[in-house]
Amino acid sequence: MTEIEVDTGDGPRVHAFVVGVAHYPYVGKGRGIGPARRLLDDLGQVTVPEPSAREIAEWLLTVPRQPGDPPIGTVEVLISAPHPVKVRAPGGAAVEVENAVHDNFSAAFRRWLSRCETDRDNVAIFYFCGHGWRHGDQLLLLEDLGEDPELVLANSVDLGVIRARMHLTGPRLQAYFVDACREVPPDLALSGSRPKPLVDVPEPDGPLDVIDAPVFFSTAMGHPAFGDDGAVTPYTEGLIAALKGLGARRRGGQWVVTASSLAMCLPDILDWERVGEATQAVRIEGQWAGQGVLHSLAGAPLVPFRIGCEPPGAPLPERVTARAMIAPGVVSAVRVFEAGGGHLPAGLYEIDAGYPPDSRFTGDAIYRQIDTPNAILPFTIRPRFPDRS
Amino acid sequence: MGLVFVHGIGNRTGKGAYTETVALRDALFERFLIARALPALAGTEIRNPMWGDIGAHLRWKHASLPRGRREKLGADVGELADLYSAVGGVPGRSLAGLAPADAVDFLFTVADLRGRSAAEIEDLADYAVALADGCGDGTAPAAGDEAAQRDDAQVLDDLDRLAGHADRGGGDRERLGRQGRFRGLGRRVLAAGLRRFRQQELGLPAKLAASALRRLGSENVSLLIGDVFEYLTTRGTREQPGEIVELVCADLDRASQDGPLVIVAHSMGGNIVYDILSHFRPDLEVDVFVTVGSQVGLFEELSLFRASDRTPPADQVPPRVTAPEKVRHWINVVDPADVLAYRADPVFAGPVEYDYPSEEPWAHTAYFRQPMFHKRLAARVGEALA
Numbered sequence: 001m002t003e004i005e006v007d008t009g010d011g012p013r014v015h016a017f018v019v020g021v022a023h024y025p026y027v028g029k030g031r032g033i034g035p036a037r038r039l040l041d042d043l044g045q046v047t048v049p050e051p052s053a054r055e056i057a058e059w060l061l062t063v064p065r066q067p068g069d070p071p072i073g074t075v076e077v078l079i080s081a082p083h084p085v086k087v088r089a090p091g092g093a094a095v096e097v098e099n100a101v102h103d104n105f106s107a108a109f110r111r112w113l114s115r116c117e118t119d120r121d122n123v124a125i126f127y128f129c130g131h132g133w134r135h136g137d138q139l140l141l142l143e144d145l146g147e148d149p150e151l152v153l154a155n156s157v158d159l160g161v162i163r164a165r166m167h168l169t170g171p172r173l174q175a176y177f178v179d180a181c182r183e184v185p186p187d188l189a190l191s192g193s194r195p196k197p198l199v200d201v202p203e204p205d206g207p208l209d210v211i212d213a214p215v216f217f218s219t220a221m222g223h224p225a226f227g228d229d230g231a232v233t234p235y236t237e238g239l240i241a242a243l244k245g246l247g248a249r250r251r252g253g254q255w256v257v258t259a260s261s262l263a264m265c266l267p268d269i270l271d272w273e274r275v276g277e278a279t280q281a282v283r284i285e286g287q288w289a290g291q292g293v294l295h296s297l298a299g300a301p302l303v304p305f306r307i308g309c310e311p312p313g314a315p316l317p318e319r320v321t322a323r324a325m326i327a328p329g330v331v332s333a334v335r336v337f338e339a340g341g342g343h344l345p346a347g348l349y350e351i352d353a354g355y356p357p358d359s360r361f362t363g364d365a366i367y368r369q370i371d372t373p374n375a376i377l378p379f380t381i382r383p384r385f386p387d388r389s
Numbered sequence: 390m391g392l393v394f395v396h397g398i399g400n401r402t403g404k405g406a407y408t409e410t411v412a413l414r415d416a417l418f419e420r421f422l423i424a425r426a427l428p429a430l431a432g433t434e435i436r437n438p439m440w441g442d443i444g445a446h447l448r449w450k451h452a453s454l455p456r457g458r459r460e461k462l463g464a465d466v467g468e469l470a471d472l473y474s475a476v477g478g479v480p481g482r483s484l485a486g487l488a489p490a491d492a493v494d495f496l497f498t499v500a501d502l503r504g505r506s507a508a509e510i511e512d513l514a515d516y517a518v519a520l521a522d523g524c525g526d527g528t529a530p531a532a533g534d535e536a537a538q539r540d541d542a543q544v545l546d547d548l549d550r551l552a553g554h555a556d557r558g559g560g561d562r563e564r565l566g567r568q569g570r571f572r573g574l575g576r577r578v579l580a581a582g583l584r585r586f587r588q589q590e591l592g593l594p595a596k597l598a599a600s601a602l603r604r605l606g607s608e609n610v611s612l613l614i615g616d617v618f619e620y621l622t623t624r625g626t627r628e629q630p631g632e633i634v635e636l637v638c639a640d641l642d643r644a645s646q647d648g649p650l651v652i653v654a655h656s657m658g659g660n661i662v663y664d665i666l667s668h669f670r671p672d673l674e675v676d677v678f679v680t681v682g683s684q685v686g687l688f689e690e691l692s693l694f695r696a697s698d699r700t701p702p703a704d705q706v707p708p709r710v711t712a713p714e715k716v717r718h719w720i721n722v723v724d725p726a727d728v729l730a731y732r733a734d735p736v737f738a739g740p741v742e743y744d745y746p747s748e749e750p751w752a753h754t755a756y757f758r759q760p761m762f763h764k765r766l767a768a769r770v771g772e773a774l775a
Contacts, residue, residue, distance in 0.1 A: 030403045030503075037504030041405070042464035049462070131463055181463020186584055218462075225462040233462075 013073025020053020021130030032149025132180025245301025391644025397656025445615025659683030712739030
């Protein structure tokens with residue numbers, strides 16, 4: 001059992017379930033016949049789910065919560081790798097976690113479900129990183145997938161079942177993060193296989209509550225997801241950056257990360273880090289991504305910015321001076337940056353493009369609200385004419 | 390008289406679709422080479438000595454390979470797309486833009502044989518015969534602009550009609566019942582392979598394409614280098630032949646019990662067989678020796694065979710080496726697109742060279758999957774024996 005308790009006191013809590021699968025001992029070994037053989041052989045070993053799931057789990061386990069936010073209650077962690085995996089728990093102790101086989105997943109899911117059901121004001125967070133397929137709903141492929149090639153999908157999980165069950169009795173705010181491929185191999189339909197049942201989903205006895213329960217998929221339906229060998233995936237890196245603040249929006253004097261602010265910011269955060277690269281496209285599906293608060297910040301988030309020039313191709317200024325404006329004409333701080341850009345706390349700034357006196361170019365100061373998730377500051381650059389006076 | 394196929398580097402029992410690939414190759418040999426050029430071999434076993442299993446083994450399981458590659462969180466079926474990327478091509482090629490013979494070879498190359506049943510393999514082989522015959526001599530041009538707009542399903546239908554027409558003996562007579570000998574399984578395998586190939590075009594990040602060459606040059610290249618070194622260092626002597634030589638010779642002996650041999654060898658298999666025929670077993674009588682995508686010419690230039698002249702080379706080009714005395718016909722097939730295929734006739738006196746120009750990046754591994762190749766091989770061997 002790897003349920004790590006953080007704060008299980010009274011009142012609403014955040015209960016998270018984090019799964020990473022970086023070990024598939026039954027794939028790529030020529031097991032099975034027909035469609036099962038091809039399905040299992042097409043999957044390879046991956047490393048990225050281990051650091052990705054660990055990073056998410058450790059952030060959840062150690063993140064400081066602001067007054068008014070429900071504290072982190074429990075974090076269920078299952079991570080499969082070729083070696084034992086430990087995560088850093090509150091207080092710094094390293095806790096060895098169980099592997100993500102179906103039996104462990106099933107038990108952990110039931111514990112998570114029970115925790116989530118204790119209060120409709122709880123917050124439920126689900127994260128998965130590993131191999132995935134799309135077959136009806138999203139399939140999450142666990143470590144023991146293909147253990148019995150005659151029941152090739154038995155040790156997979158149908159995300160739709162989890163969400164449907166959670167909708168019945170789970171909290172009003174749920175967020176699902178799935179970092180996995182969503183391709184539809186033609187052999188899936190031919191296999192006739194189904195995931196082993198996880199939990200019954202009874203018919204609701206009335207209209208279901210309206211809840212916030214979006215699913216943030218790392219890629220579009222029918223498309224693959226990627227990660228760089230041994231590193232946290234780009235999607236998960238972006239997700240953590242968003243939760244730490246880049247996905248926050250100012251509300252009532254406080255910076256908060258909500259399901260809807262995440263939906264707006266997360267795609268931009270991923271694109272920002274990979275300029276010019278064809279990237280996988282984050283897709284948000286499921287129930288409405290509303291205003292329920294996932295996380296509040298202690299202050300304004302640090303927002304990355306870059307300098308953009310008009311006309312395009314004009315030389316960048318050597319440096320940029322940013323003056324934070326706390327009221328008209330009142331400057332609180334002055335910071336100087338190199339030409340490429342930097343990070344500034346979200347807020348209003350007067351920004352000067354600095355060209356040396358002997359430069360052939362100059363640019364006017366601009367006033368700009370630096371806002372999440374990132375900003376491009378568009379300076380209009382013009383030639384400097386010689387002083388003929 | 391018997392037919393022996395000696396495989397090239399990188400083959401291992403249980404790796405990929407090895408078993409199904411052998412089954413399809415045997416089925417195609419039976420329907421083309423044996424049926425059309427070697428009828429005396431009908432019903433005899435085709436021998437496939439599996440020397441790869443005693444070839445190179447990597448103790449640390451490729452741990453020395455630089456990794457740093459991008460991982461995919463789902464099915465990784467990108468080998469063929471990687472090949473295209475590596476040579477700067479585009480995976481999304483139009484099937485309709487190909488000549489029918491090229492389209493047939495393409496479909497059989499991208500077919501996913503893993504896990505296919507015996508019935509599927511047999512049907513696929515029957516379908517290959519009908520398609521190859523439907524394509525005539527393979528010189529029909531690519532479709533015109535309008536026809537080139539047809540989608541994959543339409544082209545598969547066109548080829549199906551072509552195959553059905555050939556299967557009926559070229560006439561228009563209708564059959565009130567199941568059409569032709571094939572049962573549609575083969576077509577289904579081809580359609581699934583094409584669909585899988587198309588999937589590889591979706592959403593490949595640019596970085597992945599850029600690393601395609603590294604990915605390709607990964608475990609397969611390690612095995613290639615390993616198998617070559619393993620053979621050269623363990624082949625032994627005439628008095629004490631190594632394990633690989635003994636294994637291949639055992640099948641050659643069994644196949645030759647009733648008379649001369651027909652040997653088809655791919656890639657490194659050609660080098661092994663030449664080494665055997667020129668040094669270890671010069672007594673073996675061989676009716677036809679076919680080397681395909683092989684490096685026999687290069688190995689001789691490098692004096693790597695046991696029978697090679699190891700004296701330092703003189704300035705002038707030496708005379709060509711005499712082919713093994715008891716080999717009656719030697720055919721060497723080279724696909725100019727195959728970077729591992731070398732000519733034999735500039736170095737040896739005896740081999741007859743043929744080109745099989747596919748212009749495909751996967752040329753080296755595709756020969757024996759392609760119906761048109763089998764058809765032409767049967768014709769060439771038939772000519773040699775006539």
